[in-house]
Amino acid sequence: MNTNLSLSETQVLTTLLDDLPSGIGYGQATVEIFIQWLARTNSTVSRVFGDDSDQFNEFTQITVVHRGGGEWSDLSSRQVATMLGDLHAFLALEIAKVGLLDRFTDDSSDPREPRIFIAHGGKSGSRDKLERFIRSMDCDPVIVEERAGSGGSPGSKVSRQLRSCDFAVVLATSERGAIQDKETQPRLNVMEEIGRISEIFEHSRILLLENGLSLPSNASDWTWTSFSEEAMDEAFIAIATELTDIGLMRAGVMDDEIDE
Secondary structure (H helix, E strand, O other): OOOOOOHHHHHHHHHHHHOOOOOOOOOHHHHHHHHHHHHHHHHHHHHHHOOOOHHHHHHHHHHHHHHOOOOHHHOOHHHHHHHHHHHHHHHHHHHHOOOOEOOOOOOOOOOOOOEEEEEEOOOOHHHHHHHHHHHHOOOEEEOHHHOOOOOOOHHHHHHHHHHOOOEEEEEEOOOOOEEEOOEEEOOHHHHHHHHHHHHHOOOOEEEEEEOOOOOOHHHOOOOEEEEEOOEOHHHHHHHHHHHHHOOOOOEOOOOOOOOO
């Protein structure tokens, strides 16, 4: 059997592994978080490997065996820890079987990580997930306010950091959106960043638009995708695809031969 995963599929699996909930303090809140994670992971494993694959069957079997026909909330902390350990091992093994990424730049001798500029409307769970995903691809997420300044106005600092980057992601969240013509637009500073990025990058950019927001008129020619904070997988796939298309990343594959 051959297992050939693309760059985007591999990185989504990696992000799911990073997001695996902890069994510490297992309670109702943790149960709900775990069930949401399990649903996303089940859907992703099914999409990546197929419903009739050994991988999907193994993933399903892990959850069935540990749940034992009861409710998730009935499991003891020890049972939960064992189950999470098995799920972690499963995902880690499948990722390890894949030839991940061969990064390259125009000068293949340059080991510098690709720098990905993140424009956003403020700290949020979505931004944290995006930053973590970018790091998982061995890229450097650039958030201006977290970088040491070297003088100048805030606008000049943003422009300086932006020009040093290879790609830009605009994260438009619905919090504090602006109502315009009865439609909710991203907040003003995000609209300004879209304009600034458009002046520097013609193609190396993507807009992530949270559900409920309308596409800004100044981003009509952008590549964009919608998302929700609870399910950002499709947005991550879109980013990885764009990075591959412009040559910042190259997907590697490795055949996994399994003797029947």
